[in-house]
Amino acid sequence: MAFDRVGVVGLGTMGAGIAEVFARAGIRVIGVEADAEALARGRGHLERSTGRAVDRGKLTAVEREEILGRVTLTTSRGDLREADLVVEAIPEVLEYKLALFGELDRICKPSAVLATNTSSLPVTALAAATGRASQVVGLHFFNPAPVMRLVEVVGTVVTAPTVLSDIGDLSANLGKRAIVVGDRAGFVVNRLLLPYLNHAAQLLELGVADRDGVDAAVKLGAGLPMGPFTLLDLIGLDTAYEIMGALFDETRSLRHAPSPLLRELVGAGLLGRKSGRGFYAPAEEPAKPGDKSDVATFAVQGSPSLAVRLAEAGFKESDDPDVVLHVGDRPVVEHAVRLARPERLVGVHLAEPVVELASTVLTSAEAALAARDLMTVIGLTPVACKDRAGFVLDALIFPYLNDAVRMYESGYASIDDIDTAMRLGCGYPHGPFETLESLGLARVRDGLRALYAEYREPAFAPAPLLDQLVTAGLTTFPRP
Ligand code: CAA
DSSP: OOOOEEEEEOOSHHHHHHHHHHHHTTOEEEEEOSSHHHHHHHHHHHHHHHHHHHHTTSSOHHHHHHHHHTEEEESOGGGGGGOSEEEEOOOSOHHHHHHHHHHHHHHSOTTOEEEEOOSSSOHHHHHHTSSOGGGEEEEEOOSSTTTOOEEEEEOOTTOOHHHHHHHHHHHHHTTOEEEEEOOOTTTTHHHHHHHHHHHHHHHHHHTSSOHHHHHHIIIIISOOSSOHHHHHHHHOHHHHHHHHHHHHHHHOOGGGSOOHHHHHHHHTTOOBGGGTBSSSOTTOOOOOOOOOOOOOEEEEESOHHHHHHHHHTTOEEOSSOSEEEEESSSOHHHHHTTSSSGGGEEEEEEETTEEEEEEOTTOOHHHHHHHHHHHHHTTOEEEEEESOTTTTHHHHHHHHHHHHHHHHHTTSSOHHHHHHHHHHHHOOSSOHHHHHHHHOHHHHHHHHHHHHHHHOOGGGSOOHHHHHHHHTTOOSOOOO
16 A cells, blocks of 8 residues: 555654654655644744754755655644545543544545554554554654654554555655564563663662763663663653553553652653753753762772772772772672771672772762772773662663563564664664673573562563573574
8 A cells, every 4th residue: 555645643742753754755744733832833843853954964955845845734633534644643641542543533534544653552442443443553653753763563453464564664665664563561662661761760769879870871881872861851751651651550560660750750740851851951060070089099809800900090909998899799798798897898890981889888988989089090980879789780781681581482572573673763782682692691690580589579580581591501592
């Protein structure tokens, strides 16, 4: 089926981005908003985004005019009667969407396909609100829509296979890779991404590390394009909270319980970029390092190479040091209590260029400062955290990897689709299975066991498949 004319209902950040994607691919777009004010905002999104592309030399002024010229903006839904496809991108409220799908079913021509960009509501329920359930799909884009190269095409039990393949072909024409999945809360990407973001908010609330430390650890230490709090601000805290709620409703797993901190920020109207402030305020200064220590001497447990680097930077190893750096197994406090001066011991996890520095309940403020300064001098980015399983990075990343294994085990998506989805949907340098294999399956399995032992969260227990592969001595996942 040819999709020559496409309607987009709702021109917020996502809807406007989706309209731009179609127009850039040469397709005529009918953009619909509720009233003139919302329409003007939608026009503003389109003009800014394409204007920015001209400024960066990605589009010529003429191409920009052509793209904008392909978009007709209207407040009348009746204008959608000629559309071959309508993509809905209105707020995530089921009753609004049900009403809209009923209305689109009445307005649109019989052959038209109706799609929803929902990230948390059941596509099946929307399909059932129409008399053309076999022509209703999920078509889920990622923020920013013009940039992220993935779409999730969601089929329900009644979607016609030809509709799925037509939408898959259309996605390729838009320059997007489509993965086709069934109708489960969160689909692939949000099911893996949002629990990890929520978990970051939980660690923040538990005081395991601060906002900037968590973001730095993830961005620099794991190489992801954004730290979790920067990304939450981009997605919108209200959207994140809604998705977590939908995941929890489906799974009843504590791993999916929305963080109270998210609820509080949403309640305060701090929704992220769209409201001007979320975890970050607009023109916030990066945190400045506080007091400097006058550390001179150190000892290192468990890493001769770290000791050499510190000595080369001019610090002295000593039997009675200012700070003892413990690299290795934890709980760190068990190593501290063996020392004459337990307050001087700090746990260290290197994820270069990040170094996580774990203070125990006994660590003195002076020793924590000393550790931070030593690491800064040798060119690392210190992230202060508490002595908790996985510190920050492994605590956030390992459960996400485990979730991916469970998703594959459940038969919902293939390893390749899951890896592709996370690379293209979130800009990750590697998919979760690629990451698991490069970190080492045994290391991740053992890290998960430690997390489970500490937090007793059932979702942290290693997925049976991961456990079995390690027991069998395998280092990669079986791929067909
Ligand atoms: N609109 C249009 N284009 C944009 C844009 C926007 N809002 N933001 C950035 N871009 C473009 C820039 O113009 C630039 O394009 P060129 O390379 O062609 O010049 C490119 O993106 C890179 O931008 P920047 O150099 O300014 O910034 P960056 O290198 O820091 O990249 C980013 C920005 C692409 C957003 C990157 O940080 C990233 O990939 N972040 C992860 C985003 C992510 O995870 N998205 C998915 C969220 S989940 C979701 O959306 C689903 C849901 O249902 C909640």
